[in-house]
Amino acid sequence: MYQLRMQRGVNLGSWFALEAWLTGSVFKSAKNPKQSDLDVASGMNTDEAKKVLEHHWDHFINDGDWNWMKSHGISAVRLPINYVHFVASDSKYSSLLKGTDFASFAQVYEGAWSRVDKAIKKAASHNIGVLIDLHGAPGGQNKDAHCGKSDGNVNLFNGLGAHSNKKTTIKILVELAEAVASYENVIGLELINEPVNHSSLESFYEDAIKAIRSSKNKDVARLPLYLGDAWHSHHYAKFVGSHSDAANPLVMDHHLYRCFTKKDHSTSAEDHAKALDVNNGHTAKFLKGLADETGGNVIIGEWSSALNPGSLKNCASKSEAKKAWGMSQWMAFEQFTSGYFYWTLKKEGGPDSGWCFYTAVEKGVMPQSLNPLQSSRHRNPQELQQACDQAMDPLFKEHSKYWDSKNVKGQHEGYVQGFRTAWKDSLSFLQQGTEPGLRQTLCKLRTASFESQGHKDAWEFEHGYMQGLKSFKKLLYQ
Incomplete structure (x- = not known):
């Protein structure tokens, strides 16, 4: 942290x-x-x-x-x-x-x-x-x-x-x-x-x-x-x-x-x-x-x-x-x-x-x-926690559509896990009154852990994770 x-x-x-x-x-x-x-x-x-x-x-x-x-x-x-x-x-x-x-x-x-x-x-x-x-x-x-x-x-x-x-x-x-x-x-x-x-x-x-x-x-x-x-x-x-x-x-x-x-x-x-x-x-x-x-x-x-x-x-x-x-x-x-x-x-x-x-x-x-x-300019944690899937939905559809068009078809579950993990991590930082700073390092740590569990779609996890961090911060200050 x-x-x-x-x-x-x-x-x-x-x-x-x-x-x-x-x-x-x-x-x-x-x-x-x-x-x-x-x-x-x-x-x-x-x-x-x-x-x-x-x-x-x-x-x-x-x-x-x-x-x-x-x-x-x-x-x-x-x-x-x-x-x-x-x-x-x-x-x-x-x-x-x-x-x-x-x-x-x-x-x-x-x-x-x-x-x-x-x-x-x-x-x-x-x-x-x-x-x-x-x-x-x-x-x-x-x-x-x-x-x-x-x-x-x-x-x-x-x-x-x-x-x-x-x-x-x-x-x-x-x-x-x-x-x-x-x-x-x-x-x-x-x-x-x-x-x-x-x-x-x-x-x-x-x-x-x-x-x-x-x-x-x-x-x-x-x-x-x-x-x-x-x-x-x-x-x-x-x-x-x-x-x-x-x-x-x-x-x-x-x-x-x-x-x-x-x-x-x-x-x-x-x-x-x-x-x-x-x-x-x-x-x-x-x-x-x-x-x-x-x-x-x-x-x-x-x-x-x-x-x-x-x-x-x-x-x-x-x-x-x-x-x-x-x-x-x-x-x-x-x-x-x-x-x-x-x-x-x-x-x-x-x-x-x-x-x-x-x-x-x-x-x-x-x-x-x-x-x-x-300050009081940001959204409260409970509201943000409930907003994860709503924020992810249009981004996930865009991700799936693009890669399906490239014949990389599938459930794209790695993206979903990556996005949700980033959201969970962001909430953990927020509970400490802060945000992720070295986002790429944090992403690589999480991706390495995901890959070590035998998953083959680590690249999708990484993409979802980075989009999750970005979406959370954007919503935080709306």
């Missing part, structure tokens, strides 16, 4: 993987340029750095935050960590830290993982899932300081140490998967955050997936793995679509921002919002294409309500323009993805409706609840 449901979430940015613009107070004694975890650890002696970081880990996200998230429809959080937060926790991982940028800071970070463990368990107590995101890999997978260091070198893919860094990263991912798969509410593991589009990225993904899937622990072997698309979106959408199955659930992560490029700056807030109109917007069509290529296994791992001032300069009401932009994203992601995670829950400084989810909700830029099922 945790892994396969619709993930409506936020990022807990700069709780562990630090960013100076979000939590500047942690960087007061950091080494220049005062931008990364490594700068913080390098700017103080061991005891001072340990004290500063552990105080931050213990207080930045608190019980009030968890209660607020739950009450505002958040069902999952994406938790960015750097490799040092994990491997410094136990001496058995010391070889994985050797030779890395954080090799001399094990003592500073030795208490980090116990805090991550506490966070996962706290989330579970609120029925909130956790996506563990390896935000910083050995050597760095991008040029940005949020990967843990500020030198701008992408040594996971470039330079003499790249081969060793990739091997170490895969070993860390295997150990990390082993560590988190036992938590019921861990929804998946993101292999690396925002990697550069390097020629060896795909082979890195293949090697990491193979290594994790080789685990003798069945929970590890079937843990959903999330792959950043390196903004080479259609390529990795096809990769996920062709490699993901019931035994190898893969999900593509696309990050969508519209505030960084010159084109973003010169595009009005109104046009940004129109591009995500679910009926005709070109960005909405792009998302639909990703959904089609991945079989629905696509999330928006990062997005925000932020716009450049250039997009707002001619707006009659900047607040209304921001609201239209924020809401258009939310509605498109609800329509075309299996989940989304706002960047970020909270940040230091004054109110910021572009980047702080708290402020965005307070200012009406985002809805009071991310979960539309918390």
Whole structure:
């Protein structure tokens, strides 16, 4: 249920993987340029750095935050960590830290993982899932300081140490998967955050997936793995679509921002919002294409309500323009993805409706609840339960007519069982206040079970199942 449901979430940015613009107070004694975890650890002696970081880990996200998230429809959080937060926790991982940028800071970070463990368990107590995101890999997978260091070198893919860094990263991912798969509410593991589009990225993904899937622990072997698309979106959408199955659930992560490029700056807030109109917007069509290529296994791992001032300069009401932009994203992601995670829950400084989810909700830029099922807009479960066969009847007749015309005649009982199973599953999710998210993965699991019972018409079951999920959702919001 945790892994396969619709993930409506936020990022807990700069709780562990630090960013100076979000939590500047942690960087007061950091080494220049005062931008990364490594700068913080390098700017103080061991005891001072340990004290500063552990105080931050213990207080930045608190019980009030968890209660607020739950009450505002958040069902999952994406938790960015750097490799040092994990491997410094136990001496058995010391070889994985050797030779890395954080090799001399094990003592500073030795208490980090116990805090991550506490966070996962706290989330579970609120029925909130956790996506563990390896935000910083050995050597760095991008040029940005949020990967843990500020030198701008992408040594996971470039330079003499790249081969060793990739091997170490895969070993860390295997150990990390082993560590988190036992938590019921861990929804998946993101292999690396925002990697550069390097020629060896795909082979890195293949090697990491193979290594994790080789685990003798069945929970590890079937843990959903999330792959950043390196903004080479259609390529990795096809990769996920062709490699993901019931035994190898893969999900593509696309990050969508519209505030960084010159084109973003010169595009009005109104046009940004129109591009995500679910009926005709070109960005909405792009998302639909990703959904089609991945079989629905696509999330928006990062997005925000932020716009450049250039997009707002001619707006009659900047607040209304921001609201239209924020809401258009939310509605498109609800329509075309299996989940989304706002960047970020909270940040230091004054109110910021572009980047702080708290402020965005307070200012009406985002809805009071991310979960539309918390409103009264949907049908009640009892009514839906009784509507199954009525919804199926015209679709079943169409299915039978088409395949009978192709000389594939029969009772088409597989289709009926598939449709009814999907309806039953959808009702089960609804009882938990949610909907299926990774629909294709759920379908493949159910189809595999159907086929294992000796049925020969699994393809009809699969067709019926997918139509059942689609019909249920359509009726749910009528």
